Amino acid sequence: MYYTNILVSVTEICTVGCSHCGFKGSIRERQPAEEEMAAWVTQACDWGIPAIIFTGGEPFQRFSLLKAGVQAVARHPAKPRTGCFTSSFWGKDRATVDKILDQLPGLTHLYLSTDVFHQERVPAQYVRNVIDGAIAHGIRDISLCITIAKDEEEQQFRALYEDYGDRLLIHVDRVISTPHIDHVAATGHPPLPEHYKTSCWLHTPIINPNGDLCACHVAKVGAHRPLDKDVYFLGNLKQRSFREIMEEADADYGYQYLRAFGPQGVARLVNEDDELRTRFGGKAYSSGCDMCSKVLLTRKGREKLEAHVADPFQQALIDTVRERRFGEVSQDQAARVQAQAQAAEAAR
């Protein structure tokens, strides 16, 4: 299956207070009921998503909800993997870590955020306590997630944990620029296709605490404002089932354009359109997600994408890429093939 994981946001609440946090300035009051959390997770597993990753906010600040989610995954007959992101704020000593992890049987992956932003609030020793506890509890995968604004920060943080060797997986990403941090211009790229890839994080959709099912992590912006008009929004799980939403997404060519062409496709869109080029062209972006979200979270960016994918030629191109790269036949493409076959039959 194309989808490798789904992020499930347990809560937007977090009192750690990192300077780069995308939730800064939002109300952060949304969270599901325990039954909703269990139902959404079960629907995602029923649909075939092989791994559920809980996120936030800080999921460990709403521990009963996190436990309900982890238990729902552990009960599922497909035995999906279960991961969780955390700042490790709860890792003040090993006894505390053990007490918490004892209550999360079935957890298979911890994603520990550690970088200059988190370290202002959570000492590396807390992260090390969580690593040691996770190893003792047999948690199979432990990832360090290092968000950098400057190149040298990567080595600085790798060095803090190098004694764990291969036991840790390391993931490094560039911070998405916000008004609260600078230093992006020095390392960023303009929106030219050659700087960006055709793939991104769309194989990991996200469920927000209000039930919004969205294309990727950028939908965390839903903590600040409604998402339902945005390109990244797929549907709300309080209104329709996971399966219904994903079936409808199959015919959503804005979403499928992103799956087919990724941030490189967004850069191409900017370059081929005078208005978008004037508005976004002269700037530097820290990553594909930074550029993509800065463009497509605007009304103009969204309208240009909608207009672009309304063209039947572009739709046929997207269908072809989906077939070649993912082995998928879209509902539209299947209908076209069937109509052609019927026309050929009638002509005989």
Ligand code: SF4
């Ligand atoms: S731990 Fe995560 S959610 Fe909390 S402030 Fe830091 S970046 Fe934001």
Ligand code: SF4
């Ligand atoms: S490049 Fe765009 S669509 Fe892809 S993961 Fe990043 S924000 Fe989402």
